Amino acid sequence: MTHSEASLHGLRRQSTHVICICRGIGFPFGMAQTQRIRMIGKAATSQGLKFTVFHIGGSPSGLNQQVTGTFEGIAYDYFPATLSRPANPVLRKATCLYGVLCIIKRLSQIRSKDNQVCIYAWLGRGMFGIACKSLLRLFRLPVVQEYNEWWPGRLEWVKGVVNLALTQGTLAISRTIEDRLEGICSGFSISNKIMRVPVLADVDIFGHPLDGAKKMPEQPYLLWCGNADAYMRDIQFMLQALKLALGTGGRCSLILAGSKSDNAEEAVKRHVDSLGLPREAVRMTGYVDDKELRRLMGAAQALLLPLWDDDRSRCRFPNKLGEYLSSERPVITCGIGDLGEFLTDGCTAHLCRPGDASEFAERIRAVLADPAEAGRIGKRGREQALQFLDWRSSAFRISRYFTTISAGRKYSSLET
Numbered sequence: 001m002t003h004s005e006a007s008l009h010g011l012r013r014q015s016t017h018v019i020c021i022c023r024g025i026g027f028p029f030g031m032a033q034t035q036r037i038r039m040i041g042k043a044a045t046s047q048g049l050k051f052t053v054f055h056i057g058g059s060p061s062g063l064n065q066q067v068t069g070t071f072e073g074i075a076y077d078y079f080p081a082t083l084s085r086p087a088n089p090v091l092r093k094a095t096c097l098y099g100v101l102c103i104i105k106r107l108s109q110i111r112s113k114d115n116q117v118c119i120y121a122w123l124g125r126g127m128f129g130i131a132c133k134s135l136l137r138l139f140r141l142p143v144v145q146e147y148n149e150w151w152p153g154r155l156e157w158v159k160g161v162v163n164l165a166l167t168q169g170t171l172a173i174s175r176t177i178e179d180r181l182e183g184i185c186s187g188f189s190i191s192n193k194i195m196r197v198p199v200l201a202d203v204d205i206f207g208h209p210l211d212g213a214k215k216m217p218e219q220p221y222l223l224w225c226g227n228a229d230a231y232m233r234d235i236q237f238m239l240q241a242l243k244l245a246l247g248t249g250g251r252c253s254l255i256l257a258g259s260k261s262d263n264a265e266e267a268v269k270r271h272v273d274s275l276g277l278p279r280e281a282v283r284m285t286g287y288v289d290d291k292e293l294r295r296l297m298g299a300a301q302a303l304l305l306p307l308w309d310d311d312r313s314r315c316r317f318p319n320k321l322g323e324y325l326s327s328e329r330p331v332i333t334c335g336i337g338d339l340g341e342f343l344t345d346g347c348t349a350h351l352c353r354p355g356d357a358s359e360f361a362e363r364i365r366a367v368l369a370d371p372a373e374a375g376r377i378g379k380r381g382r383e384q385a386l387q388f389l390d391w392r393s394s395a396f397r398i399s400r401y402f403t404t405i406s407a408g409r410k411y412s413s414l415e416t
Contacts, residue, residue, distance in 0.1 A: 016049045016403045017114040021103060021132070022122035023056040023096060024085070028071035029063040029289065031227060031259065032319035033122065036148070039200035039322075039391045040120065040171075040398060041074040046391075047399030050114075052076065054106070056099040057092070058085035060259070063289055079103050100132060107141065118406035119143045121167070125159040133166040142405050144169035147177050150315035160184050169193040169405045174317040174338045195401050198338070201322030203382065203390040206294055221253045221283075222364065223300035225293065225320050228260035228268065228284065234306050236271050237357060239282065241306075243275045244361035245368075252368060253280065254304075257296055259287045297327035302350075302367040302374065305333035309354040313337060325349075325385035330377040332363045342388070348381045 020041065025033045041051040053076040067078040079099035086092045111117055119136055121143050123129035136143050145167045150156060161184055164170065170192055172178040178196040185192050224238060235256060242254050256268070265284055272282050288296070297303060303324040307313040314337040321339070324331045325348075333339060335351035345351035350363040367374045387393065 015114045016116045016118065016399075016406050017110065018044050018049055018051045018118050018120050018402045018406075019107070019110070020051070020053045020120040020122060021056065022053065023099075023124070023128070024058070024060065025055075025122070026059040026061040026064050027053050027055050027076050028069075028074070029061050030059075031287075035323075036146070036200070036319055037120075037122065038072065038074065039202065040197075042072060042202070043200070043391045043395040043398040044402060045073045046395045049399050049402060054079055054103050056103065057096050059083045060085065061287055063287070077106075079106075096128070100135070104135065104139070107139065111141075116403070116406040117141060118402050120402070121145045125163050130159075130162055130166065133163065137166055142169070142408070143167040144171060144402065144405060146171050146173075147181065148173040148317075148319075150177055150180065150312060152311050157184070161188055161190070164188075164190045164192045167192060169195070169401070171401075172196045173198060174315055175341075176315045176337055180315075193401070193405060195397075197394060197398065198342075199317050199319045199322040199389060200391040200394060201326045201385060201389050203322075203326040203386045206298070206323070206326040206328070206382075219253065220251065220301045220368065221255050221299075222302050222304055223255050223257060223296055224304045225297075225323075226256075226258045228256060228258060228264040232264065232267060233308075235268060237306050237355070237360070238304055239268075239271055239275055239277065240357045241360040241364060242281065243277055244357060245364040246277075246281075252301065252364075254282050255296060255300070256282065256284045257288055257293060258285075260284050293323075294327065297323065297329060300327075300329050301371075302330045302332050302364065303327065305331060306360065307334040307336050307339070307354050309336065313354060317342075322385060322389045325381040325389065328375075328378045328382040330367055330374045331381055332360065332367070343381075343384070347377065348384045349377065 020037055027034055044051045051074050055078045064083055067081045067083060079102040086095055119141050123132045133143055145163060147170050164184055170181055172181055172194055178194055181194050305318060317338045331349040333349060334354040336354050343349040343351060352359040352363055
């Protein structure tokens with residue numbers, strides 16, 4: 001046992017309890033944010049830590065049916081104890097406020113029993129998140145925040161200063177975000193223990209979808225996963241690329257898997273019509289459960305992840321990439337930010353210039369024209385995910401991080 005492992009083992013015996021507080025994303029079922037929390041939770045519990053989710057407000061997904069329970073070793077509770085979300089914005093805010101008060105009461109009870117508590121905050125960086133983090137600081141609870149997006153504008157830098165000052169630790173999803181946060185801490189003399197944790201996935205759960213007798217569907221399709229309302233620009237880009245790839249005689253459709261509003265669905269239909277694509281060339285599934293999503297990924301000709309030549313894309317390491325690569329199907333994305341360093345064009349993925357619909361279409365045609373080579377790229381992509389993005393590869397590092405912060409110890413990213 002190494003020195004750092006022995007040190008962590010001693011701290012574990014003091015009952016480290018990580019409590020994730022999130023709002024409005026749904027648990028245990030949801031989109032990318034929920035998946036991220038589950039992977040971090042798996043990593044922590046596999047190393048003997050206790051991991052609990054406190055969810056403020058109702059669930060956006062109908063798949064969540066219980067206000068309290070345990071999923072894959074992670075206990076969870078909704079505050080207040082309801083899954084419904086009030087349509088009235090004033091009532092919604094009042095519900096969240098009441099949920100926060102309920103959580104504070106529960107935290108005081110937990111702290112009297114558990115020696116070490118660490119809050120893992122998914123509360124946003126706006127006024128609500130700042131208020132909650134200030135309250136947690138008042139109660140002297142160590143807080144680790146999640147930083148997986150960087151929005152354009154000076155306000156994001158101001159939020160960074162305030163949120164770093166209110167928390168003891170930060171999990172940064174990309175190197176670019178990590179570097180920026182380190183720069184803020186240095187410039188403003190803020191003490192915050194920043195650790196980069198890329199997107200995580202459970203690679204094993206995907207198996208090898210094309211092994212044995214399983215075959216590709218007769219009607220080939222491309223797949224994109226995400227919230228249609230939040231990524232309409234990406235969807236319009238993919239539709240344009242699909243039009244260019246198919247020309248007049250191509251045979252392939254695009255499936256958009258993820259939550260959607262009626263307005264988003266109508267907007268997609270209008271764009272399909274404006275491009276002259278047949279309506280049947282695009283299908284929107286709405287939210288699907290994990291099993292169906294894995295089935296769709298495993299049988300797709302390619303998995304699409306367009307990015308842009310802008311600051312937000314340069315800072316991203318999209319959560320869906322881990323599952324895309326795990327499915328052993330070829331990924332078509334863009335070589336920008338961390339993705340440009342992590343993936344190799346033509347080897348582990350197809351990398352295009354950001355925002356270039358013609359090149360994106362060319363890669364789609366390449367995948368359709370040579371399924372064998374597409375399969376080889378998918379296999380190498382999965383090997384890359386297994387080595388670097390599987391939650392097991394980061395489990396010790398994550399558990400050590402939470403444990404040292406909960407104990408008030410100095411964390412060093414150089415320890416192994």
